[in-house]
Amino acid sequence: MDDSQLKYYFPPDLSKPNNLSVNYDKYISRDLTVDEHIDALLEALICIRDREEQHASCKSTSSISPKDAEGDCKDDNGLTSQPSASPSSALTAKTQPKQRQQQQQSSTTKADFVCYRGILTKIMCTPYARNEPWQLRATLFKGTIYIEEHVSPEKRKDAGGSNERHKLMSYWGYRFETICNISKPVSELRTIKVKKRRRRQDLQADEAHRGNGEGNATRSGGDTLAGAVDTERREKRPRTDLADEAVSGKGDCKHGDSDHGNGGGEDKEGHKDKDDDHGNDDDDYEVIEEVDLNDPELTGRLDGIVDTNLQYCTVARTKLGRNSIIMGAEVDCISEPKRPPPHNPLTNYIELKTSRVISNPRERNSFERHKLLKFWAQSFLPGIPTIIVGFRDDDGNVVTVETFKTMEIPRLVRGKEGAWDTTICINFLDGVFNFLRKIIVVDDPETTYTIRWDAPFKAIEVEFDGKRNKFLTEQFLSRWNRDDPEIKD
Template sequence: MSFPVRPPVSYKGEFPTYAQPAEITSYSIDHNRQVWFDDRELKYYYPPNGKDLYVGFDKFIKRDESIPEHIDTLLDALTNARQKASNPQLAQADIVTWRGIMTKIMCTPTTRNEPWMLRATRHKNTIYIEEQAMDEKKRNEADLPIKEQMQCYGGYRFETLCTLSKPPSKVQKGDPELLQRLNDSADTNIQYCVVVKTKLGKNSLIMGAEVDCSRDVKRVGEKSNPLQNYVELKTSRLIENSRHQSSFERFKLKKFWAQSFLVGVPRVICGFRDDQGLVQSVEEFKTMEIPRMVRNKPGLWEPVVCLRFANEFLDWLQTVVVEDDPTVTYIIEWKAPWHEITIRKESIPQPFITQRYIDGETSHEIGGPRVSSSTSSYKSLE
């Protein structure tokens, strides 16, 4: 079975409904990759007092991405949220996935050269989606020249230069943390994640997303909206000519907007670096104003195309991922010649839902047994 990907112009029209995202819960992953259902790893934005993005590259601690973590932490966070909530239905949705996966889907009609592969499974009428790492992508990343590795590192280093462990109101001149971050390296084992709920068209969505930092103290409660203070931190090459400008608008701004819009993050702060890895300027973009920057420019993306395509894709997915059994998985693939997205049932069962999720349990450890066919249909999530 396949889903045709038409030219972008065919997706123009009225915007589908997209509900204001609401945070369900949040959690932290520490330097040992242990999961904590609290805000201990939440960082706060504070303007950078340094420029060098390549400092500490030799001490870079990079998460071992050869170890598949699936959507384990997201599932544990949902279980924890259901246990704490007075209304467990708040943590139920038609689709459960990562924000990054929805970003790939939304950008697909205007990105015809970036393949992706997903795995999907249905359980109790919810479709769960994870990304399947592609062998070619793994090889390419492993063989990156040192210069490109340093540029990738620079993005993480920028986060180090822009964040502190305390709110800005508590930072004083000469704070030791301000000095420390000048020489700090990056550690991608550490993450702070939120889980949000929204609705696209007729499909309710729950997405997990890593959040770089907050502008203020996080407040929780019935009337609070922690999403309004979150900030995405990005880096990009310094724009020096029209070609750089076109590339930035066509590729970077599209992803900046999609990532932040999906989970209701209102601001993107970007450090523009030169070829030596020095930040030459820092600029703030308001998420909802980004589409205006590319409006009516020939050959560029439009938000309505992204949203209408994603809406149609999710509606189609509901009609093909039909077997309600978490031990049954479907492979969804987008690749050359870029005409259609294909789906097939996996011939050898490789479930990615954890058994503890089925049993309504959580763990501080990522990993653990996957659901087995003997128990998948009989345990309650409640």
């Protein structure tokens, strides 16, 4: 497990055609008829525990001989666990009782509930999507309730879409991710130097400085992908206005600006621009380094092949009321390179979505009532702060790209007709968890329960299945039985 499938966001060039049906005939789809259970999530938890043990071993070694440990112990952060283990908690075996050591060793991989994010989204949205059925399967093992989605073989066959149109529209979402993502950080893209007219307010500011006897001041500022920077440092930035808004590690900024291009001076024929009030004074211009939009990394996206077998997933740990939750969540892309702990990469993750263009108030209301609810619920619990939506027409052409801040979405719908309430969603999920903890009481990985929300949609039903439908892997059970013998808090 590593970061090889982690992609970086770079907005699509809307000045070029961006039809989401391109290469549909080459689409490589996961086999949705295969029930993968939560095997990948369990494997990730084993991986996290391995790294915790390695980290604890490194701390123990360094406490004896720092020089001997130097260079051997590294914190490989290919898999994200939030929150990560605190280095100060990794005590040496000599000073820590074995039982206490086992408790701390498993702290980040122990929770009241373990599941994928999609299950949490379904439950949270249920108060406002009462006619959407779902069915889950659960088992209790060493105090933790593991939950997976249960899909019947019949429904699994139709998972990719009940007809060709639905399959195509499902593909559009994956295709949008392809044209928005690159495989390396923006800072590593090829750049070009461009002579660009300075903004009028900057020129006026310089004139004011000179009038005050301050001489030639170095200008600091500019709208760049990495935030406001001193142009003397020649930071990279996009060459054209590619999107309404983009995401960076330091905050939101515009890609390009309104003065980009032939803003003044002479055109290609050598004619003086009528709007150039400052003549050919070199002080009116600056040479900046911008991302070359002809970089193969960017142009290659248009011919990219969608392969849904390739994903990047993170593991996040959070708390809701009295219930601790470990969830697995697919990550579409990130705004900047991941930094090692204690930095939290979740703050730079981005969720990519598509939606039909909004052409009237009724469609706006539907988008805010239904789509934004699911967008918010999906990103809120794992803590993904940014959602970028590509609005497309009925033929799959991307028309506009808009950025939403997860924590600001509730304010967008508050007080409007049919508005949803985040408090109701959160309390409902918390209530369901409290209910399940009272019902699911047989601590045995071979015993399962079925949790069902179905017609007539009046109550959540829990059915005891007995020793059937076991879904925790033998590898996971063996490792947890070895690491976690009966320990009392």
